Amino acid sequence: MYYDAFEKTPEIRVLPDPSPTENGVVIKVEATGLCRSDWHGWMGHDPDIRLPHVPGHELAGTIAAAGRAVMRYKVGDRVTVPFVSGCGRCGECRSGNQQVCEAQFQPGFTHWGSFAEYVAIDFADQNLVHLPESMDFATAASLGCRFATSFRAVADQARVKGGEWVAVHGCGGVGLSAIMIAAALGAHPIAIDISAEKLAFAQQVGAVAAINARETDDVAAAVKEITQRRACVDRCARLPRHLLQFNQESAPPRPPRPGGPDAGRTRHASNSDGPGDRPRTRNLWLPRHAGLALRCHAGDDYGRQARSHASDRPRDFAGRGGAGTGGDGPGD
Ligand SMILES: [Zn+2]
Ligand SMILES: [Zn+2]
Known part of the structure; x- marks a missing residue:
């Protein structure tokens, strides 16, 4: 299959067979x-x-x-x-x-x-x-793109272990792979998507629970309910939607302080982007596109870090849906 212009219908052509390089x-x-x-x-x-x-x-x-x-x-x-x-x-x-x-x-x-x-x-x-x-x-x-991406995130970066809960947002190729890998590691994957069909398939391949985000007002609250508040969901700006977000705690999250900055809303599941409501993480590794890790410390602005990191590394897939662009990744 061959094309000589972007967005033009590809055609089937007879082309010369490739020959190997010395190391190929x-x-x-x-x-x-x-x-x-x-x-x-x-x-x-x-x-x-x-x-x-x-x-x-x-x-x-x-x-x-x-x-x-x-x-x-x-x-x-x-x-x-x-x-x-x-x-x-x-x-x-x-x-x-x-x-x-x-x-x-x-x-x-x-x-x-x-x-x-x-x-x-x-x-x-x-x-x-x-x-x-x-x-x-x-x-x-199916292994070299979507599975490799998910394996790096779930096994290498997140170091998921048996018995842990893993919330997977988006059940395309990468998300379904993440569910299969997490289940194989003995974890309990929760599938989150807006398609009932994809959620049903996710449960066939290892998800122990499914949340339809189109029918659920507060997905983070639903995750907490399923995990009996053992999972603490952090929201991070510009996190690619197919990546995993989880930050486990053995104890339930503390309630908001009366009158404090978190009062009146769910502590880890804000939907506001206001300046006083910056997404914050607590010293965890966030796996990003193709497994590239970003170190996020408590109080860091994930979006700012992602953008500066992307500009430091011209070949880090930023143009193909990395964290700095908010686009789609492989296997979606
Ligand atoms: Zn190299
Ligand atoms: Zn691919």
Whole structure:
């Protein structure tokens, strides 16, 4: 699938087969996913895309050719790959933050992608993942974008443990993945969405409770009721809606002080953006787009931090729905 102008109907074209770089492979695509980020790319929202372009970044398949320097993979191997492939050598990669690698390779964004019979992937040894025979290609193709994003947030950043409550706002690809991962870790996921159909599916894949935000005046209060006030919901400005918000406390939250700044409203669930009502967090890690973490200290303005952080890092996905833009993320 090919387009040579943004927002123009893509066409099916016969194009030359790719060849591998010295450190890369060519994969025969057996399954590929469709993602909200593909739409953003086609709309021209991603400055990494150079026309003409072949989209597609959620893929699994069989290696058809391998570069001379590839050591760990060979022709015929069944593999998948994260949608951001890090170089493995730069400071970000060495610190475990391959998703913000300065030399990253993204099929379907920085390079031609997987809406094709063959796709080239660079940095193969650092990024490919062998598939067990028991996993089919369609399942594997769902892992590299929405699942990887959610896994980083739920397991690495939030460090969810068994028995904890996790509220997931938005049950698209990333949200449903977060619910499955949280359930697999032994936690109790609560699904929140405005679609009854999505909520029903969320409960099939592991959510222990569902809240329809269209029919619920105070979602935070509903979460507290379900968790018997063991969860404390903080509201943070500009938090991407598919990310998780939770800040667990073993004791119920303290009631507002009479006459204090919180008097007369639910302490952690304000809907006002007034200057006296800045969203505040209490020293927790907030996972942001593609797993990039922001450290928020008590009293910090999350939106201000997110914007300054985004301007510090030109390749941190700010233009693709990061916290500073309030847009949609991958897998939505
Ligand atoms: Zn790197
Ligand atoms: Zn995606």
